[in-house]
Amino acid sequence: MASSARSMAMSDLGDPFNPYIPPNETPEEKKRRIQREKEAKKHSEAIDRQLKAEKEEMEKTKSAKLLLLGSSESGKTTVLKQLKIIHGNGLEEERRQYARIVHLNVLTAMKALTSELESSGNSLDDPKNEEHLEKFQMLTTIKVTLNRNSLTVQAAIRDKKSDDDTASETFREHSESIQALWSDAAIRKCFEKASNIGLQDSAKYFLDHVERFAQPDYVPTDDDILQARVRTIGVTEHEFRIKGSDPEIFRIFDVGGHRSQRQYWAPYFDDVNAIIFMAAVSAFDQVLEEDSDVNRMRDSLQLFDTICNHPLFINTSIILFLNKIDILKKKIQKVKVKDYFEEYKGANDFQSVTKFFQRQFLAKNSNTEKHIYVHFTHATDTKQMRVIVASVNDIVQRMNLKASGLI
Template sequence: MTLHSNHHHLYPLSAMGNCVSSPSKDDNDLLLKKRDARARKRTKSIETKIRADERRRGNEIKILLLGAGGSGKSTVLKVMRLLHHVPFTESEISDYRALMYRNLIEGLHLLLDLCDELEIELDPSILPIAESLSSIPHTPGYEGNDFSPLFPQEVKGDALAIWSDPGLQEVWKRSREVAVPENLPYLMANIDRFWEPDYVPSESDILHARSKTTGISETAFQVRDHKYLFVDVGGQKSERRKWLHCFDGVDAILFVVNLAGYDEVLEEDRDANQTRDALLLFQSIVSNPLFLSKTFLLFLNKTDLFDQKVASGLSPITPTFSDYPSEDEGDVLKARAFFQRKFLRLAKTRDSGVAGPPLIGSRGSNSNGMIYSHFSTAVDKSGMRVIMMAVQEVMVRQLIAEMGLLS
């Protein structure tokens, strides 16, 4: 960005003719006094605002929520709303109802597109249904002034028929190649509920709903004497340029990783591996000079899906990460520890609090901020409750220490 400065040229008054006389010394002194008075007034106003902000910030903890698209960071925010009894509005509930339909149709569309790409054939009897389903819009219809979305009954029947096809199930096993959202099995298992006339999304539905975060949003929670302000920004590559605007006044960074993404591609870049992208992104954030003294909360998320993958033996780690010992394939705990070490090694100059429930870390002797890592499943409300209680304890202790009340 180019900065333009305005140069004010001063000319000798004598050169401007006799129509303007030179100001006297008294006049100059008066002008200087007025200018100084205005400057003091501005300074006092700024100092007053700073003190007020410090008083406000004394009980406010600002946490920046970062992570790649699909990491589950927005789900973390949703479960925190549920844990702290911040209700969803009627408009949000209506949006989530429509979102369940959209997620389901988009997921099936992606699988049908992948059939051609992978040259996997569907049962001939399914082809007319597949063609019909492919032409259905992602957004449900609305009737008159009733803004409750209408779910066509024929769509439900077509979706069930398509999902049960062996060819499509084979495609689903390879869905990581095009980043199909992992909530599709959940949606299909609950499809009957979604089509009920009085359907209202449950807490579980809301946590499983998937939508891209765009722009910047703030959500506040009051926990006893402290206000937690979470700032959520989009994780897709196109959204990351906006992150810089959120860095000011941050107390901690909550970085969320899709642990199950070790064999998956990015939705916006099918040539990029999700976990490798997350490692590069984490390295760029954790080494940023602005954050060297800040606390990092590293959530290795979606451990339920990760554990299933590793234990099944159908998604080995070594093809993507050759440094993973082949003899450890299938060992969930060793696989977890392998990826945890990869992330923590990127913060060599920091102290690391590596923890299981509860989240505990010991502060080192240097001035750099601590890193606390935890394995999480954001859709598991009870498990997230334990984690967030520990996070709150860590952040309050940090706040007290910064105020000089804790050594």
């Protein structure tokens, strides 16, 4: 804007550094010319000051743009929550709005377990719990409600408004039934099939704390919010200021990982400093919610291939989070990776399995010059995430220095 203003000034008022002196200039014309030159110089100096101020402001607000990509339920939103705890204003703005999300997460988990019990044809271990089971059989739209509330909670956080409390009322009406059913051996047996019935990873956490969640004055803790499952709708932008960093401002774009949401990614691909790609390494035995014929880990690998080798990202560094290692450690005690990945020939232990999946992702990269930084993460663990976020900050700073030609 200042540049165009300068051009206008030069055309209207003349160039003070190379003034045109007409031949046979009269004293009056000379006087007017000198006046114009003074005005032009004054105008130019004002523009110089404006340009300098704009440059200084740009330097002060220099930011890094990062894309947070990955399949649905890989843990992207949890990482953003951790960033708010570590480098933002914490989770206070959304704390109360998350109460109904926590309540819906509990209802969703128990609905999945009771549906599995019904479809398997098994009976409850304690006949007294039949009345509680009947109450849940009447709840038919819990997952739809959860997805709808994912949208409304984001709007509530943005607009700082509270939505209706229907979800929490439904939860409190069913809290006694949830506790009774969760203590039933038949329901616990259904829980062992968590991967097959689409049960969310944090289901046990929520079902173990029903009594606390049912208190009239319940306010979600940081751990409750970190464990809560919220489906990202559309694209959300988050800004974090990291003091002492260069750049100091990080703009992170979180996009929905559900297949139906991926069509909205492209407009955010321009001018990206780095990509954080998340994959749930524990999902090797699970299928997509939107397509039960597709293995979640294979979907993540295919998506990573597409992103990693996209023409716009050919030289863009990627920070790969292989997430949910805490769940993986427990899962491989009972489930064999080779039953889902026939190409896996190693031992069914944590180190061998994680190395295998790391190689699987790195093998997708067709550009040997591209840097891919791998982290094994437990996104709900704030202590671990502090270390990893610091590492990501260092990586982005090195990228910034490299782009500036300083290294």
